[in-house]
Structure formats: structure tokens, C-alpha cells
Amino acid sequence: MPYTVKGVVARSKGKPVSLETIHVPDPGPGEAVVNIQACGVCHTDLHYLEGGIGDGFPFLLGHEAAGVVEAVGEGVADVAPGDYVILNWRAVCGDCRACRRGRPWYCFNTHNAAQPMTLEDGTPLSPALGIGAFVEKTLVAAGQCTKVDPAAPATAAGLLGCGVMAGIGAAINTGGVTRGDSVAVIGCGGVGDAAVHGAHLAGATTIIAVDVDDRKLGWAKGFGATHTVNSRETDPVEAIREITGGNGADVVIEAVGRPETYRQAFYARDLAGTVVLVGVPTPEMTLELPLLDVFGRGGALKSSWYGDCLPSRDFPMLIDLYLQGRLNLDGFVSETIGLGDVDEAFAKMKRGEVLRSVVVL
């Protein structure tokens, strides 16, 4: 029996979202229907609404979620009804050239559900990041479901489905942060603070949080920042160099997604250091840098898709750290809200009042 549920849809660019009736088909081969319990509001949902990620409207928003599997389609062996799962937006294929080379976190052929979810009139929806989880039930590829310990509440666990995983992974997986490193994080929203917390977990000894908002800097301290810089008042490149003995940080993580903050990251790292771009730019943005500086400063300029995570490896491990009290997922939950409150959550995000608003169903 197909399902009729309520979900949050962006019908057109920049307009308020609407709560719509949505048809979710029974899972086909390789698919699963999941009862969503909680879904965080990520800046990427706002990018979708503002037209920054293509014009595939109407979008079914939400993609940072945990819930319980309701039904699975033919041939699904890894998850079963009743399993508690975090949804991931990079279900690796195991067969593309990246997977075959043993680097599945770069998978070039990640899986989503084959069937569409639709509005009442049959209009197919584009689910955000192939998930769409501001909805009572969603349809995904079974590989997008990662089983974790149900002792972790969905409000916390769901955050690993996007922003917090992206931030922690940007530090640990992409940036390779390790004991004794100096790390700077530019942009301390949910993703940036997760990078701060990841650097702290990995043993970095100098962790510099940079933001234009003092509230964000206060929260960053709670996640392990040893220094803070308000870049509205202070040149962040100078400040980061000063804090690191004139050198720059070993790893600088850009978690805003803008050319000017990328440039700051580029010049705030030490010679042979690493820049990690985890913030997502929009299509019109371009970057100009002296090529001699790109060469002369050496090191690595990397981007981080989803924190270069492997959900099957990283989600259960991070949930274990959470249950042991070593990973503060609850600290990212600024408020819990209902499906009808997503527009207001975007407004709060723009005003810098929240790290994560989490929709609870």
C-alpha cells in the first residue's frame, strides 16, 4: 500500500515553503521506506530553496535525519523493518572507478531511490540530496540507511546524516587532523562547529574558531575551540598567523562557501598546510589567486564531500563515541520544532540564532 503523508516542499525559488500532501510509493527493488523521527535543518536546504542547487523545483526538503525502517523492497538484505537508521546521501555503489580503486568515499555513482515521490496531482518531487526528510515517511535506496545503536535519540543521531558528519569528517578524514596540530575553522555554524569538535576529538592542540558572530564563537568554545576570532573586527589571516607563532595553521577548514573566506583560508594556513573547503559555493562564485602563491605555498587544497565519510564505518563509530559521552551531539540541537516551522527555522539560521533547529515527528 502506498503511503500518503505530510512533508515540507519548496515550490519555487525564494518563496515560503509549504506543508503538502505527498505520495510515497511502496519500496521497489533495492529501496526502503523509512519513518522519519527527526531531521535537522541544514544550510543546504536553504541553498535549495534559494535556487543555489539547480532549478529542479518542487523540492522535498530535509536530508539530515534518523528514523525506523517501515518496509523494504525486493532484494534488500542489509536492513529490515524495525531497524533504527541514520539516512545518508552517499550510498556507495561498490563498482565505479573510485570504489574499485578502494576509495569508496569518492564514489561517482551513489545510489538513490529509483521511483519518485509525488505531490497529490502526480508532480514528481526532487528530494533534497536524494533523501527528502521533512516528511513523515520517505523513500530511499536501502544503501542510504545505516543501522546504528537505538540508544541514541533521533534528534542527536540524525545530525550525523549531514552537517555534523561533514564537519567532523572535514577535519578528521579530509584534513587528516591529528595530535598536536593547529587548526583554524572559518564559519562556525553547525558544520564549522562540528569541524572544531572533530579537531578536538583528534587531538589538535590549537583550534581557532573564526566567525562574524560572537554568539557562534561562544558556542565554538564549548566544542573545543582554544581561540576565537571575530573576523568582522579583526583580520582573520593576521590573527591566525599570530596565534600560530607567525606561521599559519596546519589545517584550515572553510565552512562558509564563499570566495572571500576561501581566500582567508588559503593565506591563513602554514606553508605546506592543508585547506579544506566544506562550505558549498553557489554557481556564480569564482576565485582568483596568484598562481605563484598556489605553487609557492605548497601543501594541499582539498574539498570535502560529506566529510569524505563512509557511513557504514563512521556513523556507528560516532554514535558509540556519543553514547560514551565523548561526542557532544546534543550540543548542536538549539531547538526542536514541528514540520510547520521550517521557514521560521531558516529565518533563525539567517539571523545566526541557532546551530541546528531539528524537526521532530
Ligand SMILES: NC(=O)c1ccc[n+]([C@@H]2O[C@H](COP(=O)([O-])OP(=O)(O)OC[C@H]3O[C@@H](n4cnc5c(N)ncnc54)[C@H](O)[C@@H]3O)[C@@H](O)[C@H]2O)c1
Ligand atoms: N560539504 C558538505 O558535504 C556539506 C554538508 C553540509 C553543509 N555544507 C555547507 O556548509 C556550509 C555551512 O553550513 P551550516 O549548516 O553550518 O550553515 P550555518 O548557516 O549554520 O553556518 C554558517 C556560518 O558561517 C558564518 N559566516 C557567514 N559569513 C561569514 C564570513 N564572511 N566569515 C566568517 N563566518 C561567516 C555564519 O555566521 C554562520 O555561523 C554551507 O555552505 C552548507 O551548504 C556542506
Ligand SMILES: [Zn+2]
Ligand atoms: Zn562507487
Ligand SMILES: [Zn+2]
Ligand atoms: Zn546538509
